[in-house]
Amino acid sequence: MREDTGIRSLTLAVRKTDSIRRWPLSSLMKSRFRQDEDGATAIEFALVSTPFIGMMFAILTIAHYFWVGATLQDAVQEAGRQIRVGKVEAAGFTKTEFKDFVCSYLAIPKSNCLDDIAIDVESAESISGLSNDEPDPANEKYDPGEGSDYVLVRAELPITSFNSLFKLFSSTASPSFTLTxxxxFRNEPFN
Structure with missing residues (x-):
């Protein structure tokens, strides 16, 4: 019986000690956390939403660049097809009309395209006669060639960022990217 009583009294003493220690501390902590929970959701939203919205703008900006770049490539290929089969020569396109034709295929406003795009159309009788120079907006070449000539069509379109996030990574005031x-191809013998 003594062993039984000793264990019971020890257990009761531990329970009394635990309950005395826990009661004031747990009630104080609960009351503090209840008061602090009011703005926790707003703070968590601010911490999570700021980088999320920044990433969304960056993704949209990069997607816009890829989209304009893909439409620029399609426009240049379509213009090249028109040269290759002789429709440009038959219609008597000038350099300005050819630029207008290319810009009609792009996914940007035509007025911006006509002002900014640089197009070089160069032809030669052999492929080694074509140059590797970049298009110069001040001195654009326009020579669609004749039947069976080799033709190189190059277009460069500077595009600025509509998202100010890229200004953080750039040393210039407004970051600009050039899409090329x-x-x-070789013209069909349309003469």
Whole structure:
């Protein structure tokens, strides 16, 4: 019986000690946390939403660049097809009309395209006669060639960022990227 009583009294003493220690501390902590929970959701939203919205703008900006780049490549290839089969020569396109034709295929406003795009159309009787120079907006070449000539069509379109996030990574005031599209082919013998 003594062993039984000793264990019971020890257990009761531990329970009394635990309950005395826990009661004031747990009630104080509960009351503090209840008071602090009011703005926790707003703070968590601010911490999570700021980088999320920044990432969304970056993704949209990069997607816009890829989209304009893909339409620029399609426009240059379509313009090249028109040269290759002789429709440009038959219609008597000038350099400005050819630029207008290319810009009609792009996914940006035509007025911006006509002002900014640089297009070089160069032809030669042999492929080694074509140059590797970048298009110069101040001195654009326009020579669609004759039947059976080799033709190189290059277009460069500077595009600025509509998202100010890229200004953080750039040393210039407004970051600009240049999209380039190139196609080379041999004209059909349309003469």
């Amino acid at each position: 599209a190139v196609t080379a």
